[in-house]
Each structure stands twice: as structure tokens, then as C-alpha cells.
Amino acid sequence: EAQVTQNPRYLITVTGKKLTVTCSQNMNHEYMSWYRQDPGLGLRQIYYSMNVEVTDKGDVPEGYKVSRKEKRNFPLILESPSPNQTSLYFCASSSGEGDQPQHFGDGTRLSIL
Amino acid sequence: GQQVMQIPQYQHVQEGEDFTTYCNSSTTLSNIQWYKQRPGGHPVFLIQLVKSGEVKKQKRLTFQFGEAKKNSSLHITATQTTDVGTYFCAGVPGNQFYFGTGTSLTVIP
Numbered sequence: 001e002a003q004v005t006q007n008p009r010y011l012i013t014v015t016g017k018k019l020t021v022t023c024s025q026n027m028n029h030e031y032m033s034w035y036r037q038d039p040g041l042g043l044r045q046i047y048y049s050m051n052v053e054v055t056d057k058g059d060v061p062e063g064y065k066v067s068r069k070e071k072r073n074f075p076l077i078l079e080s081p082s083p084n085q086t087s088l089y090f091c092a093s094s095s096g097e098g099d100q101p102q103h104f105g106d107g108t109r110l111s112i113l
Numbered sequence: 114g115q116q117v118m119q120i121p122q123y124q125h126v127q128e129g130e131d132f133t134t135y136c137n138s139s140t141t142l143s144n145i146q147w148y149k150q151r152p153g154g155h156p157v158f159l160i161q162l163v164k165s166g167e168v169k170k171q172k173r174l175t176f177q178f179g180e181a182k183k184n185s186s187l188h189i190t191a192t193q194t195t196d197v198g199t200y201f202c203a204g205v206p207g208n209q210f211y212f213g214t215g216t217s218l219t220v221i222p
Binding site: 031033035040041042043044045048050056058059090092097098099100101102103104105106107 | 115119122143144146148154155156157158161201203205207208209210211212213214215
């Protein structure tokens with residue numbers, strides 16, 4: 001089954017404790033992306049990657065890092081999480097160069113105390 | 114910077130009434146996409162519009178892309194309870210995605 005898998009689905013942690021949210025897709029998609037969803041603000045793009053070893057900043061990249069060492073994986077790293085990064089995070093992937101429809105994972109709800 | 118505005122933020126309708134949500138971009142888009150997110154779920158792709166003035170239909174849903182490729186609308190005819198959810202437009206000027214703030218639709222049986 002074609003899917004985008006995120007882990008963990010839920011995480012409660014404390015300020016400053018490094019964390020990684022993993023994302024994996026099995027559709028051989030070139031384009032992968034991370035979004036955060038906050039009430040009243042919709043989805044905002046954090047980082048995107050058009051292929052292996054190519055990553056670019058989205059609209060709200062501050063406080064986040066990503067890597068794309070393999071085509072299928074695109075982890076999101078919070079080196080020193082802060083409470084304003086409490087949010088619902090979605091990973092998505094698509095074929096082609098980046099203007100194609102996105103397939104979303106089920107989301108990761110992060111709470112940073 | 115790039116902005117995509119979407120109105121209204123909320124809409125409550127009686128079942129059987131029509132519903133429309135509007136999306137406006139500050140810049141010209143290469144395409145616009147629409148997504149639906151059910152409560153507790155993830156966004157699911159509905160449709161992509163690419164051409165200026167394009168109109169596409171999916172059963173009771175009608176999607177339009179403006180002539181200047183800066184605005185779009187989604188119209189649902191005769192809403193049903195299965196239409197409940199938040200509808201997002203996503204403007205794509207290049208390789209980045211700019212989502213609207215979404216319209217949350219409640220359908221009252």
C-alpha cells in the first residue's frame with residue numbers, strides 16, 4: 001500500500017531535549033516536505049526536498065533541521081525544542097519536481113513543555 | 114512575501130444547502146490544489162487546477178481557477194454530512210506550497 005509513515009504519532013517532551021520525527025515514503029517520490037499545522041494558521045511549510053541531498057527552506061524553517069540522505073526518508077530534527085514548536089506536524093511526498101499533489105502522513109502531535 | 118488568503122474561516126450550513134470557499138493569492142500561481150481534511154485526519158488531495166480560467170467538477174464539487182491565476186473557488190452543491198471537514202487551497206508558485214488558512218465546514222442534519 002502506498003503510504004507516508006511518520007513516527008512517533010504523539011510525543012510530549014521538555015524544552016531543550018533534542019528530538020527527531022521520522023518520515024518514510026514507499027512511492028519512490030522525489031519531493032518530500034514537512035508542514036506544521038496550527039489553529040487559524042493552516043499548514044505552513046517548514047522545509048522541502050526535491051531529491052536526495054537537496055533541501056530548501058520553506059516558510060517557517062527557524063528551529064528545525066532536515067536531511068535527505070536516502071530518497072525514501074526525510075527526518076525532521078528539533079535540536080533544542082521550545083514551547084512555540086508545540087504543534088501538529090505533517091510529512092508529505094509527491095512525484096516530480098514539487099508542484100504535484102501531495103500525499104500526507106497521518107501526522108505527529110508534538111507537545112513541548 | 115507570498116500569501117494565500119482563504120475565506121470564510123468557518124461555515125455552518127443545513128444539509129442540502131450550498132457551500133463556497135474562496136482562495137486568493139498575492140502572486141500568480143503555476144497551479145492551485147485543493148485538499149480536504151476530516152476531523153482528526155490528514156489532508157487529502159482533491160484536485161489540481163493548472164490553466165487560467167479552468168473549471169473542473171467532481172460530482173457535487175465544482176472548482177474554478179481565476180483568469181489571472183491568482184484566485185480560486187470550491188463550490189459544493191447540496192451539502193451532505195459526509196462533506197464535513199476543513200477545505201484547504203494550496204497555491205504553488207514554484208516548488209513551494211502555500212496553504213490557505215482553511216475553511217471549516219459543518220453540516221447540520
